[in-house]
């Protein structure tokens with residue numbers, strides 16, 4: 066086995082053009098030598114959401130720059146790399162294609178192995194990069210397009226225990242932000258507003274908590290916020306600052322309760338299968354939310370379970386997680402060739418039946 070691997074990782078499946086260089090020596094923790102993310106929020110802001118064609122064009126323009134910056138920051142040339150990893154799906158197909166074409170060009174030009182990475186695997190394997198987690202562990206993957214409990218058993222071995230049956234939580238944060246006149250991406254904006262709000266002022270639903278299993282739902286909650294907003298607007302002729310903050314706090318508190326409860330249920334199912342590896346990790350853009358991180362940390366502490374949440378920069382989309390997943394796949398012998406395709410849909414768990422809503426909605430579905 067190659068003792069030390071240095072991998073370039075490219076990510077362009079949504080609205081971040083990212084490149085990173087990660088190095089790993091067997092028996093040691095992975096090291097992020099550089100991580101560059103060029104966002105595109107400014108290009109999409111006037112449309113209230115991500116416009117796929119604009120995203121694809123911006124990725125095509127920015128990928129070279131991101132790669133150049135990542136190599137420069139890592140102080141490394143292409144000849145010192147052991148491979149190029151790239152998000153090959155799931156995601157907005159134009160962006161994924163831009164990344165795959167760029168990676169193929171680099172791999173062919175520099176004579177490097179090419180590794181296609183599932184974007185979700187990038188998120189799901191992050192605790193191995195940041196905290197040296199061993200397989201298996203339970204992962205709550207929460208992002209703009211996805212929400213699932215996974216048992217992570219290997220670089221390419223995932224079992225889904227449950228998922229959202231409608232909206233992804235990031236999507237719900239984004240929609241709530243939009244209905245309250247807050248900027249996109251909605252997650253950080255709603256979280257900031259919620260800090261000043263009273264979570265208990267409105268009685269919002271906690272969907273599916275009365276049902277067994279660890280499937281989740283966020284669509285009804287979002288509708289409840291809309292209804293309450295409309296009532297307030299009717300009563301006062303608009304939303305007052307406190308109303309907006311209380312709505313955000315109430316929404317976030319409901320999401321936190323759903324995650325805390327369903328994580329307990331998922332942990333029970335996971336621990337029944339893997340009693341000797343009590344470990345939980347959260348990943349994806351929504352994992353940047355402090356209230357959610359804290360709630361999951363508390364559940365883990367109650368049950369004496371090892372817990373990992375990525376550093377903020379590795380919650381949202383980034384190149385380091387793709388480079389790392391590339392290293393994991395390389396070590397598992399999962400190397401691609403120039404026939405690598407771009408896939409708009411690519412479930413991590415191919416065997417479980419697809420969730421009702423998971424992975425079917427949102428920009429990152």
Ligand code: KG4
Pocket residue numbers: 079207208209210211234235236238239250251252253256349350351352353354355380381382429
């Ligand atoms: O993982 P990510 O960067 O892209 C996808 O793969 O979807 O996640 C983006 C999502 C957005 O919906 C964004 O609103 C949400 O993550 N997000 C947050 C926070 N920061 C980002 N949601 C809640 N609280 C946050 N602090």
Ligand code: ZN
Pocket residue numbers: 184188208209349350381382
């Ligand atoms: Zn993501």
